[in-house]
Amino acid sequence: MKAMHRALHHAARKRRKGKAAPPHAVAHHQRGIGLRFAGLLQSGRGAWVAFLAVLGPGLLAGLSDDDPAGITTYSVLGADFGYRLLWIIPASTVLLVQFHLMAVRLGAATGKGFVGIIRERWGRGAGYFAVCGLLFANFGTICAEYAGISAAGGLVGIPSWLSAPVAGVLISLVVVLGSFHRVERVLLVISSTLALYIVDGLLAGPDWQAVWHHSIIPHMPANGAGWIAIAAALGTTLAPWGLAF
Numbered sequence: 001m002k003a004m005h006r007a008l009h010h011a012a013r014k015r016r017k018g019k020a021a022p023p024h025a026v027a028h029h030q031r032g033i034g035l036r037f038a039g040l041l042q043s044g045r046g047a048w049v050a051f052l053a054v055l056g057p058g059l060l061a062g063l064s065d066d067d068p069a070g071i072t073t074y075s076v077l078g079a080d081f082g083y084r085l086l087w088i089i090p091a092s093t094v095l096l097v098q099f100h101l102m103a104v105r106l107g108a109a110t111g112k113g114f115v116g117i118i119r120e121r122w123g124r125g126a127g128y129f130a131v132c133g134l135l136f137a138n139f140g141t142i143c144a145e146y147a148g149i150s151a152a153g154g155l156v157g158i159p160s161w162l163s164a165p166v167a168g169v170l171i172s173l174v175v176v177l178g179s180f181h182r183v184e185r186v187l188l189v190i191s192s193t194l195a196l197y198i199v200d201g202l203l204a205g206p207d208w209q210a211v212w213h214h215s216i217i218p219h220m221p222a223n224g225a226g227w228i229a230i231a232a233a234l235g236t237t238l239a240p241w242g243l244a245f
Contacts, residue, residue: 060184063191065096068148069141070236077229081221083207083214088230090215092237103243114243137240 077085103114110117115134119127146164153163174183221227 060187066194069144073232073236083210084219086214087218088233092234096237099238
């Protein structure tokens with residue numbers, strides 16, 4: 001019996017050695033973040049430094065949800081319902097982590113995006129339907145982003161007809177002319193200003209006992225407006241492009 005187990009184990013090892021790795025698995029190690037991490041790790045700087053150096057894409061994926069649509073939704077949530085619906089923030093954060101984790105695992109396991117997997121599994125019709133839904137959702141998100149840019153420009157006296165087009169041109173130039181790592185650095189610098197929201201929240205002087213209470217213990221809304229606010233908070237947090245990209 002032991003000899004049989006050894007023979008089976010040896011045969012399995014031979015099959016594993018003879019089986020080539022899938023192309024996307026090879027690509028993960030030959031370019032991109034995997035290559036950067038391996039290079040920094042071999043340079044002797046330490047695993048922690050290497051981890052921080054490749055943390056950019058993950059941070060940008062998380063910070064991308066702090067967009068004008070999200071900030072507006074959360075502000076309305078607090079202004080209209082106070083601390084009562086605060087529990088939706090940690091709940092949606094947990095869902096967001098799982099949302100992005102699922103997208104990352106799909107890409108790592110298959111080497112394809114969400115739409116590509118749908119097309120392969122259910123055919124072109126389902127793939128086109130997913131693309132149309134994604135385009136519609138992205139169009140709404142882009143409109144909300146430029147509305148936020150216009151609102152921010154209005155705070156300093158810049159008219160909407162000027163702030164939105166200028167922002168569009170600048171964003172296009174950065175994306176088209178810049179490399180991935182250069183765009184990543186620019187966005188990380190810009191995103192660092194989001195830390196001011198934490199400072200602003202502390203300076204607002206909230207009732208911390210009420211904050212902890214309503215963050216942990218859910219309180220269901222008493223009317224339809226509350227449920228709409230919850231749906232809006234979940235919708236602006238779990239954006240469909242997060243799963244697709």
